[in-house]
Amino acid sequence: MKRHYWGAAAAMIALMAFGHASWAQAPEGQVASKKWVTEAADDPERFRRIEKYLRGFDQPMWEVGERYEKLYAALVLENFELASYHWAKIKLTIENGTMKRPARRASAEAFLLSGTWDAVNEALASGDSVTAWRGFERARASCMRCHEAEGVGYMNAQPMFTDLAPRLDNTVSHKSD
Numbered sequence: 001m002k003r004h005y006w007g008a009a010a011a012m013i014a015l016m017a018f019g020h021a022s023w024a025q026a027p028e029g030q031v032a033s034k035k036w037v038t039e040a041a042d043d044p045e046r047f048r049r050i051e052k053y054l055r056g057f058d059q060p061m062w063e064v065g066e067r068y069e070k071l072y073a074a075l076v077l078e079n080f081e082l083a084s085y086h087w088a089k090i091k092l093t094i095e096n097g098t099m100k101r102p103a104r105r106a107s108a109e110a111f112l113l114s115g116t117w118d119a120v121n122e123a124l125a126s127g128d129s130v131t132a133w134r135g136f137e138r139a140r141a142s143c144m145r146c147h148e149a150e151g152v153g154y155m156n157a158q159p160m161f162t163d164l165a166p167r168l169d170n171t172v173s174h175k176s177d
């Protein structure tokens, strides 16, 4: 075998050893089983694992962000039913998120769940593009204000907020066709 093959073989052995060390971090008795919930020691341990795996506010927010982009895409296609669908799921997801992180509840209420959600919902259901885009504009502002209030203002500097602007101008010219 040539010299550099030996180097590659040594690197692979090192990788395998490293991989093995990280398996060893799994809880005792779990390595052989894929049933990480049903075969946990007892109920408190089962719930602890589920709670840990479901994480905090970041997980629902990830879904909210995904749906927010889909809501935007639906408005571009003037598919108002789909936009409303995502807006309803965004509400549900944020509500469920505050069950996990009650400290976020006050801001969620103040910025989105109270009057704002209904106003945006009505705008999306209006069937009128300009009104619907104004609703989107309001939704966008609510998301961003809550991020500021909750000390995560850096969330606003990402494409879903910087690039997905309401298409009010386009819509107006489209309407006058």
Ligand code: HEC
Binding pocket: 056, 057, 058, 059, 061, 062, 064, 065, 066, 068, 090, 094, 104, 105, 107, 108, 111, 112, 139, 142, 143, 144, 146, 147, 150, 152, 155
């Ligand atoms: C309660 C106020 C609040 C509202 C309302 C809110 N957010 Fe958030 N958002 C947060 C917080 C807090 C985080 C950071 C979560 C963490 O650090 O675990 C976050 C994180 C995010 C993230 C990053 C998720 C990730 O991990 O990739 C996205 C995307 C996001 N929000 C989108 C939105 C959108 C879109 C809206 C409006 C439809 C919105 N948020 C409304 C508080 C809010």
